[in-house]
Amino acid sequence: MAITSANQLELLQTAEAVAREKMIDPELVVQAMEDSLARAAKSRYGADMDIRVHIDRKTGVAAFSRVRTVVADDELENHHAQVTVAQAAPYLDDPKIGDEIVDVVPPVELGRIAAQSAKQVILQKVREAERDRQYEEFKDRAGTILNGVVKREEYGNLVIDIGRGEAVLRRNEKIGRESYRNGDRIRCYVKDVRREARGPQIFLSRTAPEFMAELFKMEVPEIYDGIIEIKAVARDPGSRAKIGVISHDSGIDPVGACVGMRGSRVQAVVNELQGEKIDIIPWTEDQATFLVNALQPAEVSKVVIDDDAGKIEVVVPDEQLSLAIGRRGQNVRLASQLTGLDIDIVTESDDSARRQAEFAERTRLFMEELDIDEMMAQLLVAEEFSSLEEVGYVDIDELLAIDGFDEDTAQELQTRAREKLEAIATAALENARALGVEDSLIAFEGLTPQMVEALAKDGIKSLEDFATCADWELAGGWTTVDGNRVKDEGLLEAFDMSLEEAQHLIMTARVMLGWVDPSELESGVDEDAAAADAETAEDAN
Template identity: 80%
Template structure:
């Protein structure tokens, strides 16, 4: 098949038809045709030649051009596609390295094999253009809801026709009891769009918490307008969910707006989620208050928050325990996801027993270490003293408020406490030295003898060893593994060393060893402060 005047216009018509069908730019189809014709020409004139084809966008005429590039004498490798400066002087004036010499060559006739090859090149290019177009269209729609039609099901995964492509609703992203048949309409959340070898992959979800948030945004105009904001969502897909909302308009009740007249708004979301029960909760900046709301419908007696550990203790009446935990722990699990806190639920009786145990433990501590009778030790505990350090180093006036304690008795109590602590410190230091601890660590300011002993037992025996420790290794912390928060025990955690204190201790050790220049450190701190100030100024300008 030769490219003759009879089929020149047909090239353009074919390109237009393919572009319309695949919804891509006609120029991309013509470029694919040019490449396929160039390949066919190379098979005719020689693979080493640089043959290029240009198709006129108006007439459809294909022009075949042989291109030779001017190169340095020592770089000449391909005699068919390159020539030296001297050789180029025969064809052009003052040739320079990098110049191109172009000669038009006769069009080629495409045999059956060449035509088939050209067709494959065009199809491949069209497919690539179609994939690029599909990726560009859907990449910016991640995080939105899309309507589609079920095409088929493969190994539990649902293939959905989303208009200009196909998307996948994986088995683990379906609500448990859902089943679909071909041509069923389906509404999903676009969770991810990835460019892969076989084309862009669009991943859908119906179990994502964001899907519920987007559904509420569609049903509740106040959320769409920004008057009400969804602060957190926790779901047990197909069973139950909790959603926390806040209103920025004092005259609008966020819970009532989301529920709607006679529950019409929330019911529309429930119907879409196959009957999933939804608790709508008012959000609060105060974590304990927010948690009390999140544990509804259970009543809460008391909340104790440990912000460092990200953990919270909740005390409920005995008869409310099962309601607070929920079936299979569902209620407390969702409340934990919603607040981002580990929740430990106990009854009032359990909390009372624990407090009694702590009272007895502290009483025994004072009896054994200070040689006190039970009544006097209980008086100390009742006044809020929890350890020997508080007794030894508290202001004398705080001991004098205890019934029956005069100045002499208070001084005696403090003397006994200090003697005991000094003896414990001496024993701890002796044990640490037996373990091989070095003077560099013993003399380091900020570590008590008990801390040095704990470090030595863990293999940290010198200031160099200490300086290589991470702050969380000393203070402890929490790690999220498979969605569950796991406790990392710190070497000095039992001494109530915070993460910030651990950071300061380690950095001080590194400065003393010369590993860190304090001047550079101050420069970094100043840069951070400047950046923070610039950010605040920019925010103020935006508000203005």
């Protein structure tokens, strides 16, 4: 096949036809043809030559040329496509590195093999252009809802025709009991759009919580307009879901707006999700109130939040336990996802039994340590005294406020408590010395003898040992492992030491040892100490 005047114009006509069919720029097709003809010409003139082809965009005439590039003497590698400055002098006026010598060469005759190779190059370029066009079109559609038609099923995954391309709905992204046939219309959430070697991959989902949120945005104009905001969504696809909403207009009820007249709005979402039951919950910044709402329809008696642990304990009436937990733990699991907290459900009887056990334990402690009768010990516990330190060093007026306690009784109780604490401290100090603790640690201000004893049992026996500790090693903390929060027990956690207190003690010890400049400590800049803590924490984890 020769590129002659008889078929020159056909090149442009073919390029336009292919561009219309593939919905890509005709210029890309023409460039693909130029590359294919150049490759075929190289097989005729030599693979080492730099042969280029230009197709006139009006006449379709293909011009073939040989290009040689001017390079430095020490960079000359290909004599067919490169020349030195001296070699280029006869062809160019004042040649410089990077200049090009262009020579026109005769058009080539394309044999069967060369024509087939040129065709493959064109098809490859067209496919790449089509993939780029599809990716650019859909990359910004992630996070939106698309309508499509089921094209086929492959190993449980659905291939969806979405107009100018195909998308995949994996079987784990389908609602459990759904089944589709070829030609069925389907609505899906665009979960991800990725550029891969085989082309752009568009992944759809019908189980994502965002899918339900987008459906509500389509059905509820107030959400679309931003008057009502969806704050949290939790789903058990195909079974039950909870959605937390808040209104930025005090005159609009967020729950009522999402439900709609006679439930028309929420019912439209339910029908799309194959009958999935939806609880619409008013969102509030108060975690306890939001959780009480999230556990509906169960009633909640009491909520106890542990911010440090990221956990929340909910006390419910005994007869409400199964309702609060839900079938297979569904209700509490969705409430946990909605609030982002670990939730422990406790019945009122279990909570009462636990409190009675704590009451009895504290009563026994006061009876044994203060040598008092049961009634007096119970009075102390009832007034929320929980330790000897509180009894020994509290303002005496608080003891006098207890019914039946006179000044002599209060003073006697404080005297006994302080004597007992001193005896405990003396015993702890003797035990610490027996374990080999140095005086530098014993004399360190901020550590009680009991604390020193606890540190000694863990091998921390000097001020240097103490200064190398991390704050979480002393005060305890939480670490996330495989998505679960794991408790790190602190050496001094039993003494109610906070992270801030631990940090202050450790930094003070480092200053005393000369490891840290006091001026850096005052300005809050201590990079070496922070790095040491990070390294210690990394080693521990």
